[in-house]
Amino acid sequence: MMKKNTQKGQVFKLHPGDVISGKWHRNEYSIIRELGSGATGTVYLASGQAGKVAVKAGHDSMAIISEVNVLKHFSRVQGKILGPSLIDVDDYVVNGGQVPFYVMEYLKGESLFQFMKNHNEEWAGILLVQLLTDLSMLHRAGWVFGDLKPDNLLVVGPPSRIRWIDVGGTTQIGRSIKEYTEFFDRGYWGLGTRKAEPSYDLFSACMIMVNLAVPSRFEKKKEGRQQLKDVVRSSPLLSNYQTILLKGLYGKYQSAEEMRNELVSSLNNKGRGKVSGASQTSVGSRRSTHKKVIKKNKRAFMFETVLLGSFLFIVYLFYLISQTM
Amino acid sequence: MEMKKGTLRQVLLITDGCSNHGEDPIAMAALAREHGITINVIGILEENSPEYHQKGLREVEEIALSGGGVSQIVYTTQLSQTVQMVTKKGMTQTIHGVINSELQQILGKETTIEDLPPEKRGEVMEVVDDLGETMDLELIILVDASGSMEKKLATVQESLIDLSISVNSRIGYNQFALFAFPGKRDDTELLIDWTPRLNSLTQAFTKISSGGITPTGPAIKAAINEFTNRREKRRLITGDEEEYSEGSGF
Numbered sequence: 001m002m003k004k005n006t007q008k009g010q011v012f013k014l015h016p017g018d019v020i021s022g023k024w025h026r027n028e029y030s031i032i033r034e035l036g037s038g039a040t041g042t043v044y045l046a047s048g049q050a051g052k053v054a055v056k057a058g059h060d061s062m063a064i065i066s067e068v069n070v071l072k073h074f075s076r077v078q079g080k081i082l083g084p085s086l087i088d089v090d091d092y093v094v095n096g097g098q099v100p101f102y103v104m105e106y107l108k109g110e111s112l113f114q115f116m117k118n119h120n121e122e123w124a125g126i127l128l129v130q131l132l133t134d135l136s137m138l139h140r141a142g143w144v145f146g147d148l149k150p151d152n153l154l155v156v157g158p159p160s161r162i163r164w165i166d167v168g169g170t171t172q173i174g175r176s177i178k179e180y181t182e183f184f185d186r187g188y189w190g191l192g193t194r195k196a197e198p199s200y201d202l203f204s205a206c207m208i209m210v211n212l213a214v215p216s217r218f219e220k221k222k223e224g225r226q227q228l229k230d231v232v233r234s235s236p237l238l239s240n241y242q243t244i245l246l247k248g249l250y251g252k253y254q255s256a257e258e259m260r261n262e263l264v265s266s267l268n269n270k271g272r273g274k275v276s277g278a279s280q281t282s283v284g285s286r287r288s289t290h291k292k293v294i295k296k297n298k299r300a301f302m303f304e305t306v307l308l309g310s311f312l313f314i315v316y317l318f319y320l321i322s323q324t325m
Numbered sequence: 326m327e328m329k330k331g332t333l334r335q336v337l338l339i340t341d342g343c344s345n346h347g348e349d350p351i352a353m354a355a356l357a358r359e360h361g362i363t364i365n366v367i368g369i370l371e372e373n374s375p376e377y378h379q380k381g382l383r384e385v386e387e388i389a390l391s392g393g394g395v396s397q398i399v400y401t402t403q404l405s406q407t408v409q410m411v412t413k414k415g416m417t418q419t420i421h422g423v424i425n426s427e428l429q430q431i432l433g434k435e436t437t438i439e440d441l442p443p444e445k446r447g448e449v450m451e452v453v454d455d456l457g458e459t460m461d462l463e464l465i466i467l468v469d470a471s472g473s474m475e476k477k478l479a480t481v482q483e484s485l486i487d488l489s490i491s492v493n494s495r496i497g498y499n500q501f502a503l504f505a506f507p508g509k510r511d512d513t514e515l516l517i518d519w520t521p522r523l524n525s526l527t528q529a530f531t532k533i534s535s536g537g538i539t540p541t542g543p544a545i546k547a548a549i550n551e552f553t554n555r556r557e558k559r560r561l562i563t564g565d566e567e568e569y570s571e572g573s574g575f
Contacts, residue, residue: 176494194494
């Protein structure tokens with residue numbers, strides 16, 4: 001029944017210098033180099049009429065069109081641009097076959113791992129806040145990202161800002177997750193379903209942090225729940241955010257905003273007294289202050305008031321002493 | 326485009342070698358397709374498998390091709406994600422096929438989704454995605470229990486529980502049945518009767534006594550019969566039956 005079995009075999013490759021043109025819209029793109037490849041196709045840097053663009057060409061027409069649909073929905077999300085914007089969709093006719101492709105905005109930046117190699121570790125928390133801000137907008141528009149992982153993210157800038165580049169897994173809330181990667185999937189760890197709901201993305205967001213701290217994507221042993229807890233507790237970077245990460249991993253947050261707000265206030269408290277982000281504090285001391293700070297905001301405030309009070313009192317004492325001498 | 330919702334009938338065949346008993350599995354897969362049943366196949370390779378073994382798995386591709394489904398050859402370690410992916414792709418491909426044949430009725434002989442301009446194609450794809458999510462699913466899983474599979478059954482079990490998580494995250498209603506081949510007495514043995522969830526698997530595989538023969542063809546035939554009987558029973562009860570298949574004339 002099916003005329004062309006586009007699923008099977010023949011991986012289609014383009015090379016630098018190749019020029020592809022669309023059958024429907026007749027636009028031409030000249031391939032510069034390969035940027036990366038995924039399950040549904042390969043992404044190339046190319047130059048078109050509007051300058052540098054990213055071209056994704058695949059062999060599975062259904063998957064490509066499905067992704068295009070998602071990108072179109074993204075452009076309908078009001079206000080900020082979340083994913084790369086869609087420029088063109090077409091087919092390239094070659095050797096009697098037809099290669100579906102789409103063209104999107106080219107985002108220049110560093111991978112998450114590259115970025116973290118060159119920056120202080122407090123950036124991990126800040127990038128997570130940025131990610132949660134975007135997720136919260138996406139969720140409010142009725143979508144869940146799905147396949148959230150470092151490979152699908154990019155840090156652009158300056159100013160440094162996290163952006164997502166591959167939106168192929170984006171799924172309407174209430175449906176089943178379209179695409180996932182085991183390490184970042186709560187179903188794999190036995191910590192929930194694969195239903196598209198905000199908490200699904202929040203789990204993956206936490207696992208991105210885990211992946212930054214432990215670059216090898218370790219496998220699940222018997223009890224996923226306990227294993228992840230142990231990992232979070234034993235890593236210096238992760239234990240900074242222990243309470244928030246465990247809540248995210250265990251599906252305790254109802255929304256990205258809720259998690260974001262807790263993270264922001266924890267980062268604020270941590271950063272207090274430090275002016276420059278470049279000053280590196282020892283991990284140990286930061287960890288010890290962290291626990292008190294999260295839940296005991298009010299008490300910390302009281303404490304500081306008392307401290308300030310006694311400081312003034314001591315100054316006053318010195319003043320009195322100096323007066324008498 | 327308004328589509329009538331019905332039931333997707335899929336078979337997931339998990340095997341590690343070539344069949345050596347009973348009917349030709351490729352012919353049985355073709356027969357299944359005529360019944361509106363899609364056959365998806367996963368061939369399991371062991372790391373460092375000998376060359377002849379890899380050749381044997383060519384049968385896997387041919388069964389899926391003739392059964393209108395999807396096939397994938399995989400190492401044991403990646404089984405879970407493959408089982409999930411192949412099932413999902415198989416479902417999409419079936420719906421895709423149905424829509425193609427509807428398009429041909431409307432627009433003429435040689436029109437498929439790929440022949441539509443990208444904008445129209447996007448709209449059709451939304452319908453395909455929609456149906457994949459909301460249609461009811463009846464899935465028969467056929468597990469090869471011949472001697473060489475014995476060590477892999479624990480992984481198979483794990484991957485099927487994982488599949489249950491994925492499938493049950495859909496909006497549509499799901500029913501699973503699990504068969505092993507060869508069975509204790511017959512070529513095929515029913516291990517788990519129709520159930521909405523696969524979490525009761527733990528007991529199932531202990532019942533298997535791995536045999537020497539690989540009756541893949543008879544197993545596919547058994548799956549066809551199971552679907553047919555089930556459909557017949559339901560027709561007696563409800564008096565009508567919604568059809569959703571790529572095959573012709575029913």
